[in-house]
Amino acid sequence: MSGKRTLAITGGVGGAKLALGLSKLLGPAELAFVVNTGDDFDHLGFHISPDIDTLIYTLSGTGNPETGWGRGDESWQFMQALKEIGGETWFALGDKDLAMHVERRRLLSKGFTLGDVTASLASSFGIEHKIFPMCNEPVRTRVLTDNGSLDFQHYFVGEKCVPRVRGFEFEGSTRANINPDFTDWLTSPGLGGVILCPSNPYVSIDPILTVPGFREQLIACEAPIIAVSPVVGGAAIKGPAVKMMQELGIPNTAERVASHYADFLDGFVLDNEDVDLTNTVETHGMACMATQSVMRTLEDRISLGRACLDFIDQLARR
Numbered sequence: 372m373s374g375k376r377t378l379a380i381t382g383g384v385g386g387a388k389l390a391l392g393l394s395k396l397l398g399p400a401e402l403a404f405v406v407n408t409g410d411d412f413d414h415l416g417f418h419i420s421p422d423i424d425t426l427i428y429t430l431s432g433t434g435n436p437e438t439g440w441g442r443g444d445e446s447w448q449f450m451q452a453l454k455e456i457g458g459e460t461w462f463a464l465g466d467k468d469l470a471m472h473v474e475r476r477r478l479l480s481k482g483f484t485l486g487d488v489t490a491s492l493a494s495s496f497g498i499e500h501k502i503f504p505m506c507n508e509p510v511r512t513r514v515l516t517d518n519g520s521l522d523f524q525h526y527f528v529g530e531k532c533v534p535r536v537r538g539f540e541f542e543g544s545t546r547a548n549i550n551p552d553f554t555d556w557l558t559s560p561g562l563g564g565v566i567l568c569p570s571n572p573y574v575s576i577d578p579i580l581t582v583p584g585f586r587e588q589l590i591a592c593e594a595p596i597i598a599v600s601p602v603v604g605g606a607a608i609k610g611p612a613v614k615m616m617q618e619l620g621i622p623n624t625a626e627r628v629a630s631h632y633a634d635f636l637d638g639f640v641l642d643n644e645d646v647d648l649t650n651t652v653e654t655h656g657m658a659c660m661a662t663q664s665v666m667r668t669l670e671d672r673i674s675l676g677r678a679c680l681d682f683i684d685q686l687a688r689r
């Protein structure tokens with residue numbers, strides 16, 4: 372491994388798994404995370420940041436291993452009490468998780484940015500790696516469906532991803548500014564590479580890429596940029612990525628995920644099961660590596676992290 376700095380771009384549960392593996396291999400001076408905030412929403416007076424919280428809970432070992440989101444060893448008295456008085460309970464906020472939202476709201480109300488608040492929350496969970504929200508301004512993913520335009524969490528949790536998808540909008544993204552900490556890492560002479568974790572290309576990574584200048588900075592980046600496929604054997608490891616591809620008329624293959632990022636990607640990691648797609652991926656002007664990418668255990672997460680870092684080293688030597 373190079374010992375240089377690595378940036379990992381992530382959103383959601385699949386991305387956090389690889390993030391955890393990487394965090395076991397690289398220290399806080401060598402690894403930072405950029406996180407999707409398009410899933411954020413205001414709910415019950417709180418600012419909910421699901422992808423940031425999933426990453427904080429995963430890295431700190433306090434997450435729920437079954438769902439991948441929320442806290443482990445959770446209790447639900449608040450939800451029960453809310454239900455009893457006729458409150459909104461479609462979005463499950465556990466008692467421990469609630470503490471996160473109360474504290475985030477308190478800090479935001481004092482005027483701190485989402486970046487400052489995230490740094491404070493991560494540090495209180497003992498996390499030393501830097502976690503950068505993609506921007507400090509609100510960007511809200513809207514899913515355009517046959518049932519109309521839905522706020523992301525209403526589509527994902529409220530409607531259980533059932534409505535047929537027609538497209539996406541990232542409300543507020545044109546007014547957003549890239550988190551300057553991301554730019555500092557990306558342009559630092561010590562940057563070894565960038566990894567797009569196996570996250571949904573349309574609703575976890577695209578919101579980040581639509582922040583003005585983000586994609587351009589990746590295109591201009593001199594260090595290798597790789598992505599790990601969230602699609603294996605035509606199925607999404609988790610979440611609605613493949614359902615979305617089918618509904619948008621996009622073939623549900625790892626190769627199509629690679630082509631989605633073809634303008635800035637130097638390398639693509641797909642699962643051994645998809646090794647036959649290697650040559651087709653390479654026609655998009657990038658290198659391709661097959662490995663075991665399905666992460667069931669902590670060892671799987673670390674192995675995939677190591678394979679990604681080795682791949683970046685190989686690409687840097689070319």
Ligand code: FO1
Nearest residue numbers: 383384410420421424440441461462463528
């Ligand atoms: N996902 C669900 O499927 N149902 C929920 O009730 C739910 C609540 C929730 C609360 C806090 C949080 O941080 C995440 C939560 N999630 C829930 C997960 C979240 O909707 C997704 O992980 C992401 O937004 C998709 O990446």
